[in-house]
Each structure stands twice: as C-alpha cells, then as structure tokens.
Amino acid sequence: MLRSFDLVTGEASPASIVAIDGGLAALRGGGEAYAAPWHWHDCIMLLIPSAGVLDFQDEDRKGKTWITRDRFAVVPAFRAHDTVAAPEMHRHIVLFATDRAMGRLESDAGSFQNARRRLKTTGFYRTTPAIRSIQALCGSNGPEGIAARAAQQHLGLALFVQCLGEIERSGPVSGSRMGKFRDCSESDRSRGAGADPISPTCSMAGWRRRCHDGVRGDGFRGDSARSWVRGARER
Secondary structure, eight states: OBOOHHHHHHHOOGGGEEEEETTEEEEEEEETTOEEEEEBOSSEEEEEEEESOEEEEETTOSSOEEEOTTEEEEEOTTOOEEEEEOSSOEEEEEEEEOHHHHHHHHHHHOOOHHHHHHTTSOEEEEOOHHHHHHHHHHTOOSOOOHHHHHHHHHHHHHHHHHHHHHHHHSOOBOOEETTOOOOOOHHHHHHTOOSOTTTTTTTGGGHHHHSOTTOOTTSOOHHHHHHHHHHHHHO
16 A cells, blocks of 8 residues: 555644654654554655564565664665554654655755665664654654744754764664564663563563564565565555
C-alpha cells in the first residue's frame, strides 16, 4: 500500500504533528499496540524510536530487525516495509522528506553527498545525544503555550538536519537480528533486567517465543514477504 507524503500528513491528527513545512514533516507516533503493516512512501522516511522496541522488516531483508532508542532507521522512497511494536508502550518520531525538501535544505546548507548516497538504501544509524535531545523536545505535546508550540515548527527541521549530519559523517550500524537480540534499550539496562538479556522488553506476551529465527508473528518469512509486496504493487 502506498502511503504518500500528502496522505500521511493529511491524515495526521493535530496531537501527532510536530511540524509540517513544505516537503518535510515530523510526526509523533506509537502507542500500546502500534503496527504499520506492509506499505511504502513516495519520500524518504526516518524512524526514530524514543521508548520501547520496534520489529522492523523491509522487502530486501530475509530476517527482521529490532530497533531500540539507540539507533534510527532510514527507509528510501518506494521501499516496502513493515513495523510492529513489542507488546508494551512504544513511542517514536517519524520524519518524512521529499526530494523538494532535500533540495531546499542543500541550497541553504550545502551538499549532503554521502547522505544522499546512503539514503538510497535501508540502513540503521546511531542516535547521538544531540539527536536524542531534540527528539525529546519534539516528543512533548502538552499545553506549554503558544511560544512553545511555535518553536516546535523549527524542531522538526533541526531533528532532520542532525540525523542527516550523522548519516553524512558516519556509516550505518548493524541492526539487532531476531533470535540474536542482545541490545535491549538503555532504560531496561538501567532497571537491571537481570540474567535474561531480552527481559523485560521482549519477553512480554510470548513475544520471544513467537518471534524467532526470522519468522514474523504474522507468519511471514522474508521471501514470502517480498512476494506479497510484489503482488500488491502489481495489483
């Protein structure tokens, strides 16, 4: 299913909007049962978790990948992907950027040559302290007043620029594969998760039992997922 930039921004609730400015949008997402079944966009997407764990798969990967708050995902335009949250509260900021937005940014800030190349491939990048700080400001949608809400219009661009800077400077990092997940969120480690390295974040409601060896909870393996995506596009 195509979820175009115009459709995503047009359907966004006021509470979810951090900023929508031309071809750049920053939206809040998540919830207790967050899931975004197979779909694709006509623009670049950056998915930046702030709490919980996301199970991510795209059409080019046989296995699924865990994304925690220590990294963010880059998904090129028209790359089919599927995301499901582990059965706990999950929150994230998602950035959508069209070619027009990228061109406008480069005309002001200069070329992002490495980032342009890396944005053509699905990848995972380190969430730096600067990215996390701006993300935290974007994540608040309480009644802080007119000035604070106006400032958020600039936070979406600031977050996008910080992410582009990390993509430009640094290569991608590995994702955490299913069945080998040993990198639970920092909040879990600070709580002292104990001897079981995937508890409590990933063991809730049988998550660990039904999601292993690259098999999705909905029964999709990578090959069948790619076949389904190709058929959906042909239809």
